[in-house]
Amino acid sequence: MSDQIRIILVGTTHTGNIGSVARAMKTMGLSALYLVAPKELPDGQAYALSAGASDILANAKVFDTLQDAISDCGLVVGSSARSRTLSWPMLEPRECGIKAVQEAATQPVALVFGRESSGLSNEELQLCNYHVCIPANPEYSSLNLAMAVQIITYEVRMARLQQASQPQAVEEAAYPSSEQMHSFYQHLEQTLNDTGFIIKQHPGVVMTKLKRLFTRARPEEAEYNILRGILTSVQRYGRKAQGDKE
Numbered sequence: 001m002s003d004q005i006r007i008i009l010v011g012t013t014h015t016g017n018i019g020s021v022a023r024a025m026k027t028m029g030l031s032a033l034y035l036v037a038p039k040e041l042p043d044g045q046a047y048a049l050s051a052g053a054s055d056i057l058a059n060a061k062v063f064d065t066l067q068d069a070i071s072d073c074g075l076v077v078g079s080s081a082r083s084r085t086l087s088w089p090m091l092e093p094r095e096c097g098i099k100a101v102q103e104a105a106t107q108p109v110a111l112v113f114g115r116e117s118s119g120l121s122n123e124e125l126q127l128c129n130y131h132v133c134i135p136a137n138p139e140y141s142s143l144n145l146a147m148a149v150q151i152i153t154y155e156v157r158m159a160r161l162q163q164a165s166q167p168q169a170v171e172e173a174a175y176p177s178s179e180q181m182h183s184f185y186q187h188l189e190q191t192l193n194d195t196g197f198i199i200k201q202h203p204g205v206v207m208t209k210l211k212r213l214f215t216r217a218r219p220e221e222a223e224y225n226i227l228r229g230i231l232t233s234v235q236r237y238g239r240k241a242q243g244d245k246e
Contacts, residue, residue: 004104005156006032007149008069010124011115013039019049019057020146021113026053028153029160033060034069034110066112066124071179074107075099078120078128079148081141089130089216096132097155101163106174111152116145126211127178129218176224184228185211191231194238 007025012018012035019042022033033056035041042057050057063069070076077096080088091099100109112128114120125131134151136143143151176184189207192198198206219227 002031005109008034008112010036015043015046016049017145019046021149022050022053022056024150028157035062070110073110074175075103076110076128077130078112080131091130091132093155097159101159174221
């Protein structure tokens with residue numbers, strides 16, 4: 001399971017923070033570190049601050065985009081403050097740990113952390129199934145990157161220990177991967193363009209709201225296949241109707 005739950009750092013500026021995150025991960029039994037567009041790759045400072053977690057740094061995987069890093073994941077949780085223009089399904093850290101451990105039994109899970117100064121962008125947060133918010137002191141909520149990772153990975157550790165002492169039935173439902181959902185949204189947008197529901201010159205926020213709807217509903221893989229079939233049917237009907245007119 002340590003490889004199934006990956007910690008993803010997006011746009012990290014300071015290499016020392018990457019090393020401190022590796023240390024936080026190893027103390028909680030996690031080993032899969034993914035770096036998305038870091039300003040610099042792990043260097044001597046990162047290894048020094050990893051305090052013995054050099055194996056995690058040495059095996060870290062680097063990607064250009066978050067979409068690439070999570071393409072095979074069935075569950076993606078992004079660290080975020082609650083004050084966003086568009087609300088998203090939220091988890092408390094404890095809920096996040098439990099859900100991550102449950103779903104890691106059947107599919108890769110990604111826990112995503114953003115830039116030190118600005119966190120994750122709205123576009124990146126919309127790639128996540130859930131957001132997790134650490135309920136820090138509202139008068140002083142400053143957490144550095146490694147602290148945030150330590151808190152969430154601690155909850156993962158506690159959930160794993162709880163599962164080991166009281167085994168629970170694994171959820172049977174299979175969920176589409178992030179890449180599959182990305183493909184579905186492209187298919188949906190194309191279909192809505194074809195039918196005239198979305199006006200290309202004035203797209204508005206229709207797709208953003210639809211992404212939120214399907215994220216909240218979180219269709220299972222069988223339901224996902226039905227949705228893709230519906231879109232294909234609509235497109236086929238549209239082409240036939242166009243052909244009849246011609």
